[in-house]
Amino acid sequence: MSNVNSRIIIHADLNSFFATAEQQANPALRTKPVGVVKARGRSCIIAASVEAKKYGVGTGSRTYDAKKLCPDIILVPADFAKYEYISRRFIEICASYSPLCEAFSLDECFIDVTETEKFWGNAFNIAFDIKERLRKEVGDYMTCSVGISHNRLLAKLASEQIKPDGLFWITEDNMLEVLDRSKLTDVCGLGFGLWRRLALLGIDSFSDLRACKIEFLYKHFGPFWSVHLYNTARGIDESAVVPIEKIPQAKSVGRTYTTHRLLNNKLEIYKVLRNLCEEAAEKARAMKLCGRYVAFCLRTSPRSWSAKDQNSGEARSWYGHKTLARYIDSGRELFGVCQQIGAEWQLKDVIFCGVTLGMLTRSDWQTIPIFKADRKRACLTSSVDFINKRYGNYTVFPGQLLGMPIVMPEVTGFFGDRKYRLADFKVTDSPV
């Protein structure tokens, strides 16, 4: 591998992705403030267009507040199939500049062009090429901001400097200047929890952080974070760009869901749970994995607690987990274990439900079932997966889901299970 300081890393980031995708598909929405909501009637905005952002509307704004800030905002229900399609096209473009292309989230790619930039002259040409191809091949309204630098940390920070449709290069010379005008939370990996702990120590900027001795950071943040903070403040990051096929297999798969309304009876709650188990298990199977750790979590609404209750005014959660003796990969079995975990819980006024299958291992390392009934069931499951993959999610589904609106899979901005999302993704147009 080449010297880490002489690398050239590009970070390309689609601008206001979900909202711009809607404006691309429907020209009537262009130049107008648009907010994408998960579904009609949902109260939270998951993406805002460039125009809506000018009014202060952003990801996570409540629709009620968004309408107050911007009365003309047009709310559009999310269409995840559309976003996934555009995302794949975008990743395909990025991956054509280097075999070292990492899809970091649906709308972000890191590309290590150290060895390949010469084919386009330099990294600037690649940046312009990406922008042009995005408009030509994906849609004339799509834009991306591109950052260039000698590592991932700074390339990402560079792409955030100018939005939309920006281009920025962070070099050794302007690196500290850019870091010092950035907020600590602008940098990937420094989350809110860490920010709060730093703030309590009076550290509010990267220059404050550079003034701290490593021993001081070690005392307060331990061996991992002390080094991470020390390096970040100096713009040092030696992490490699990892192409999707080299990303290690997932350690767990799961699905969480916040309901539209309070779920008050056990049957309703179990139906949603069964639905989430089906999706989590399907994800595991798509990655050819099975697991033997199951976690199940429910949360109730704060509104549902009466004044005389001690917990009045607070949301309450139930959480439980179980480690099994054998590996499972079916929604039916996962549901069965969750039912055991939650057998004693008070299932009332539920607003949130989550399920996780962990301790994953490869399915082809498992022994073939000895009983005919189990083999038949495995056969049935793989046929169902085949049909659903071909004709769409939940074309065939368990009878337990009858009589309820099915909760469909959803793509989140950052995909924890990238390997699953991109299972069928192949780079077809590699330059080298």
Ligand SMILES: [Mg+2]
């Ligand atoms: Mg973006």
